[in-house]
Amino acid sequence: WAAVGAGGGGASGAPTPSSSDNIRVYVRVRPPSSREEANGAQPCLDVLGGQTVVLSDASRPDPFTATFDRVFGPEAGQEELFAAVGAQMVENCMAGFNSSIFVYGQTGAGKTHTITGDVARGEDGALAEQCGLTLRVFRQLFDRITDEERDGVRYTVKCSYCEVYNEELSDLLAAPGTRAAGGLAIREGDAHRGVCVEGLTEHVAVNADDVMALVQRGSANRHTAATRMNERSSRSHSVFTAVVEAAEAQPDSGVTQVRFAKLNLIDLAGSERVGKSGATGEQLTEAKSINKSLTTLGRVVTALTERQQHVPYRDSRLTFLLKESLGGNSKTSLVACVSPCEDSAQESHSTLAVVNQDTVGDLRALQLENARLQRELAKKEGTVTAELRAALS
Ligand code: ADP
Ligand code: MG
Numbered sequence: 001w002a003a004v005g006a007g008g009g010g011a012s013g014a015p016t017p018s019s020s021d022n023i024r025v026y027v028r029v030r031p032p033s034s035r036e037e038a039n040g041a042q043p044c045l046d047v048l049g050g051q052t053v054v055l056s057d058a059s060r061p062d063p064f065t066a067t068f069d070r071v072f073g074p075e076a077g078q079e080e081l082f083a084a085v086g087a088q089m090v091e092n093c094m095a096g097f098n099s100s101i102f103v104y105g106q107t108g109a110g111k112t113h114t115i116t117g118d119v120a121r122g123e124d125g126a127l128a129e130q131c132g133l134t135l136r137v138f139r140q141l142f143d144r145i146t147d148e149e150r151d152g153v154r155y156t157v158k159c160s161y162c163e164v165y166n167e168e169l170s171d172l173l174a175a176p177g178t179r180a181a182g183g184l185a186i187r188e189g190d191a192h193r194g195v196c197v198e199g200l201t202e203h204v205a206v207n208a209d210d211v212m213a214l215v216q217r218g219s220a221n222r223h224t225a226a227t228r229m230n231e232r233s234s235r236s237h238s239v240f241t242a243v244v245e246a247a248e249a250q251p252d253s254g255v256t257q258v259r260f261a262k263l264n265l266i267d268l269a270g271s272e273r274v275g276k277s278g279a280t281g282e283q284l285t286e287a288k289s290i291n292k293s294l295t296t297l298g299r300v301v302t303a304l305t306e307r308q309q310h311v312p313y314r315d316s317r318l319t320f321l322l323k324e325s326l327g328g329n330s331k332t333s334l335v336a337c338v339s340p341c342e343d344s345a346q347e348s349h350s351t352l353a354v355v356n357q358d359t360v361g362d363l364r365a366l367q368l369e370n371a372r373l374q375r376e377l378a379k380k381e382g383t384v385t386a387e388l389r390a391a392l393s
Helices: 034-038 078-094 111-115 133-150 208-224 229-235 281-305 317-321 342-355 357-392
Strands: 023-029 045-048 052-055 064-067 070-072 099-104 154-165 168-171 186-188 195-197 237-249 256-267 331-338
Touching (some): 023 078, 023 342, 052 342, 078 133, 111 133, 111 256, 133 237, 154 208, 154 281, 168 317, 195 317, 208 237
Parallel strands (some): 023 331
Antiparallel strands (some): 154 237, 186 195
16 A cells, blocks of 8 residues: 555656655565574565565565565664664654654564564663664654753653554553443544544653653553453554644744644554454454454555545544544655565565555455446346246246
């Protein structure tokens, strides 16, 4: 759904980066895990020129190639990701734009590593080498805030952290035992406040350590709330949000002007197709919910990039929650994470295809085909009914 991300190639045929400043699509190929190495797994992804990824595996006659704003190979470290993806989000936020970073991909592809990573701090307070985007973003954000406060702007940063599981929204930072049954309601507020979640707790952070404490607390809740402990986190989306409020007294009038910008860091549920092998019960519900939200997210992005009149924000909890952070002047970055090895080739192909612009065309073809089949079915049903009627009369 990244019509804008993969710039389809200009007249010269050379890959062009995103044509839109508002949506960027990146790919990150993780290194093989020690288990994959021990099993002798074959690599199947190559990065060409920093923007192109080539997938070649035994199951396809020709390699699959796709181009993005940037492709990070297995050697790319956390600091490099931050410099390319995170730093810009901080600047956007300071300039008053809402901004979001999503990580997408199958379970085990590196989403949580990319967005959260290792949040432990060294004795000297230094970030861990494997620290992910969130803490790096907030460390920079608070550095920038400190600079600006010297010029008399007053900042307040309010954080919230929630989880969308089976189309229900829950507060990962709520006091224990206060979680609302059935999930929190999302309301479309006034023009000033935008979308709001009823009862979602907000926590003021004055530095990156405060943010780290909130991330750790919320992430722990994500696990303890689970019946199937380590699985639930990959079946739900988590959204860490900071509302950055800047108050500045106007020199002439003395009137205080207040600006708001939202920053979201979103760890999406695993995109693997769980439903394909006849899942039932809880698994099927999960699969349907994930499918609904990821598909809606794709449709929202497509509608925005194609400037369609109707944008289906309300079709899933996730997109409704993020309504004001998608579209308009908001800045969105999507990092598609993929495993490097051949045994994940099918899922990697599906990830790359979903975020690649060609899919938008494919999707439309599929929708048309679907509509045609439904019409045919309706016609057939009509005939059958008519035949039945004739037989019975
Ligand atoms: P996901 O959240 O997509 O399910 P994880 O982020 O948990 O996947 O990654 C799976 C494992 O691979 C973790 O142990 C993680 O530390 C490791 N990993 C993922 N990406 C990288 C990377 N770029 N470099 C090193 N290790 C990684
Ligand atoms: Mg994860």
